[in-house]
Amino acid sequence: MGLLLVKVLKNFFKRPWEKETFIQQLEEIGVKSLPVVSLTAAFGGLVFGLQTYIGFHRYIGPGSETYGGPIISLGLCKELIPILVGLMVTGRVGSAMAAEIGTMKITEQVDALFTLGADPTRYLVIPRILASSIMLPCLTLYGDLIGMAGGFFYNVYLMGVNRILYIRNTLLYIEIGDVLSGLLKAAVFGVIIALIGCWQGLRAEGGAEGVGRATTRAVVIASISIVITNFFLSKAIPASWG
Amino acid sequence: MVVIGQSGSGKSVLLKHIIGLLKPDRGEVFVDRVEITRLKDEELRQVIRRFGVLFQGTALFDSMTVGQNVSFGLERYTDYSPEEIKKLVTENLAKVGLREVENLMPYQLSGGMKKRVALARAIAYSPDIILYDEPSTGIDPIRADAINDLILRMKQELKVTSLIITHDIISAYKVADKIAMLYQGKIVDSGSPEEIRNSKNPVTQQFIHGRAEGPIKSW
Numbered sequence: 008m009g010l011l012l013v014k015v016l017k018n019f020f021k022r023p024w025e026k027e028t029f030i031q032q033l034e035e036i037g038v039k040s041l042p043v044v045s046l047t048a049a050f051g052g053l054v055f056g057l058q059t060y061i062g063f064h065r066y067i068g069p070g071s072e073t074y075g076g077p078i079i080s081l082g083l084c085k086e087l088i089p090i091l092v093g094l095m096v097t098g099r100v101g102s103a104m105a106a107e108i109g110t111m112k113i114t115e116q117v118d119a120l121f122t123l124g125a126d127p128t129r130y131l132v133i134p135r136i137l138a139s140s141i142m143l144p145c146l147t148l149y150g151d152l153i154g155m156a157g158g159f160f161y162n163v164y165l166m167g168v169n170r171i172l173y174i175r176n177t178l179l180y181i182e183i184g185d186v187l188s189g190l191l192k193a194a195v196f197g198v199i200i201a202l203i204g205c206w207q208g209l210r211a212e213g214g215a216e217g218v219g220r221a222t223t224r225a226v227v228i229a230s231i232s233i234v235i236t237n238f239f240l241s242k243a244i245p246a247s248w249g
Numbered sequence: 250m251v252v253i254g255q256s257g258s259g260k261s262v263l264l265k266h267i268i269g270l271l272k273p274d275r276g277e278v279f280v281d282r283v284e285i286t287r288l289k290d291e292e293l294r295q296v297i298r299r300f301g302v303l304f305q306g307t308a309l310f311d312s313m314t315v316g317q318n319v320s321f322g323l324e325r326y327t328d329y330s331p332e333e334i335k336k337l338v339t340e341n342l343a344k345v346g347l348r349e350v351e352n353l354m355p356y357q358l359s360g361g362m363k364k365r366v367a368l369a370r371a372i373a374y375s376p377d378i379i380l381y382d383e384p385s386t387g388i389d390p391i392r393a394d395a396i397n398d399l400i401l402r403m404k405q406e407l408k409v410t411s412l413i414i415t416h417d418i419i420s421a422y423k424v425a426d427k428i429a430m431l432y433q434g435k436i437v438d439s440g441s442p443e444e445i446r447n448s449k450n451p452v453t454q455q456f457i458h459g460r461a462e463g464p465i466k467s468w
Binding site: 023110111114115116118119121122123124125126 | 265269290297301302309311326
């Protein structure tokens with residue numbers, strides 16, 4: 008993977024840019040992931056809202072649930088949504104990248120690209136990494152809004168928490184840096200997903216079974232890498248940007 | 250020139266070394282007196298541009314139409330306008346006997362048609378050398394013979410050098426000016442089809458007669 012990363016860095020700014028592949032990937036990674044991100048973020052927000060409500064109600068006392076708003080927003084924006092989006096996109100897109108490129112590899116389409124004047128790194132890998140690192144933060148921002156709406160819905164409409172206080176507390180305590188740190192994490196996850204998906208695809212061999220193995224490995228390695236990287240990013244990014 | 254040899258003898262590996270897809274552990278590869286193993290990416294690209302390759306399984310891009318497949322090399326290797334490229338795609342498909350297939354996807358084509366499209370893609374940007382990797386593999390004998398005719402026609406019409414890798418001895422006799430026998434990674438015999446037919450080399454004799462008994466033991 009290190010070798011592929013070096014190739015990517017060496018070729019990143021070289022022309023020709025594969026605009027068509029890049030735009031296709033933006034759609035594939037971003038637009039087509041919206042349904043799965045919507046569902047995951049909505050239910051993530053609902054369940055987070057549920058547990059936060061129970062926590063405040065049980066340990067602080069009735070009335071304190073309005074402070075759940077900033078806690079839900081902070082948890083969702085900084086941790087839960089970036090991770091959920093990362094894992095969902097890994098399952099949907101990272102596996103597809105490994106399968107598509109793996110199939111191209113074993114059917115000599117990657118070799119054909121090379122003989123027809125398209126560098127496989129520039130044609131296949133760089134547009135995917137670029138598109139993934141752009142679309143993951145977009146999906147995460149979208150997921151943040153859906154998730155926060157889920158938390159709001161549970162607390163305000165299902166549990167009767169005061170709507171004005173819930174919103175006021177959320178706006179009072181949430182910082183723009185909390186949202187940005189989640190987006191930064193998502194961009195890193197985007198690079199991880201695409202790099203590992205392409206890497207596994209390019210090293211696939213041995214027919215359909217090999218492609219299957221590459222796909223499974225891409226999902227497992229990317230998922231684990233995201234969870235581990237998330238911890239170190241959480242440590243590295245300042246708790247407050249103010 | 251046809252290189253023959255049993256499966257696994259290194260024919261495709263040889264081809265991949267010639268076009269720079271593989272780098273040799275040792276030794277050199279010369280293309281018209283240019284040693285290509287140490288060339289920088291851009292220099293290698295200039296050399297590769299001289300090759301058109303027909304891959305064993307056609308290697309057509311299955312996410313693209315026939316027209317997009319044939320125009321792929323033209324878009325990268327030439328400065329033609331989109332209109333000129335469109336015209337060249339139609340012309341090159343016609344050269345291999347295909348018409349009005351530009352908008353079809355590769356999965357909609359028969360095995361023989363796929364080979365023809367792959368050949369049209371390989372010749373579209375006017376390479377000097379065409380490499381054929383097992384051109385008759387995976388298609389019936391009649392279509393295989395049609396591909397042999399096409400190879401001969403390309404050689405005569407386009408005046409290109411052709412290197413054919415095959416284990417199909419009937420094809421080899423039909424299309425070759427010269428045949429080389431590859432065994433255990435080495436050329437062990439070479440000559441005109443007639444010379445190969447009458448070769449005294451036991452490896453060559455065993456191979457061309459398709460006998461299980463003989464010096465070639467590996468399966």
